[in-house]
Amino acid sequence: MMAAACPGTLRPPAVDAEAVKAGMRALAAGVTVITTCADGRLNGMTATAVCSVSASPPRLLAVVNRATASHGLIARGAAFAVNILAAHQDRLAARFAQRLDQPFEGLAFAHGETGCPLLDEAAASLECRLHDRHEAGTHTIFVGEVVRVRTADAEPLLYFAGAYRRLAPQRSA
Numbered sequence: 001m002m003a004a005a006c007p008g009t010l011r012p013p014a015v016d017a018e019a020v021k022a023g024m025r026a027l028a029a030g031v032t033v034i035t036t037c038a039d040g041r042l043n044g045m046t047a048t049a050v051c052s053v054s055a056s057p058p059r060l061l062a063v064v065n066r067a068t069a070s071h072g073l074i075a076r077g078a079a080f081a082v083n084i085l086a087a088h089q090d091r092l093a094a095r096f097a098q099r100l101d102q103p104f105e106g107l108a109f110a111h112g113e114t115g116c117p118l119l120d121e122a123a124a125s126l127e128c129r130l131h132d133r134h135e136a137g138t139h140t141i142f143v144g145e146v147v148r149v150r151t152a153d154a155e156p157l158l159y160f161a162g163a164y165r166r167l168a169p170q171r172s173a
């Protein structure tokens with residue numbers, strides 16, 4: 001006997017892009033700058049679509065729009081670094097949300113072992129070698145093999161409902 005299909009799964013209703021954006025605005029996210037090193041060039045882009053995949057093997061994923069400069073640089077350099085921004089780094093987030101000619105001018109950073117920039121004062125930096133990629137419409141899901149991690153004792157920067165935020169003080173029980 002054939003299993004009955006769940007109602008609504010055969011022909012999902014078309015959902016308006018603005019409705020999807022409105023729904024996703026309810027998701028508070030940490031803010032990262034994904035840095036790259038390829039073609040003799042360093043770059044960085046602000047990204048919230050970053051997620052842990054597994055600790056062992058060490059994997060994370062980043063969802064990157066094909067229209068960004070970073071997309072080609074990740075693919076060609078076969079590496080990227082995820083810099084998780086600290087609460088005071090909202091100006092860096094705004095800076096790296098634009099395409100820049102001199103992205104790192106005046107910024108304090110170190111070169112990781114992949115060559116990708118590691119931003120000073122980030123809450124954490126995870127260096128990755130490109131492990132796998134999956135195409136998803138306008139975006140590519142890049143899966144990174146984490147090869148080195150640097151952490152600092154810092155509270156994170158958050159992005160929620162179109163604005164940068166900080167954690168509220170922890171409530172006492």
Ligand SMILES: Cc1cc2nc3c(=O)[nH]c(=O)nc-3n(C[C@H](O)[C@H](O)[C@H](O)COP(=O)(O)O)c2cc1C
Nearest residue numbers: 045046047048049063064065068069070097098099
């Ligand atoms: C808060 C915030 C989060 C973003 N998250 C992403 C993301 O996860 N993936 C993405 O492709 N672009 C994201 N963007 C847009 C990129 O930062 C933006 O397109 C950037 O200019 C790309 O730089 P590039 O072209 O130099 O690589 C985000 C922008 C903002 C402001």
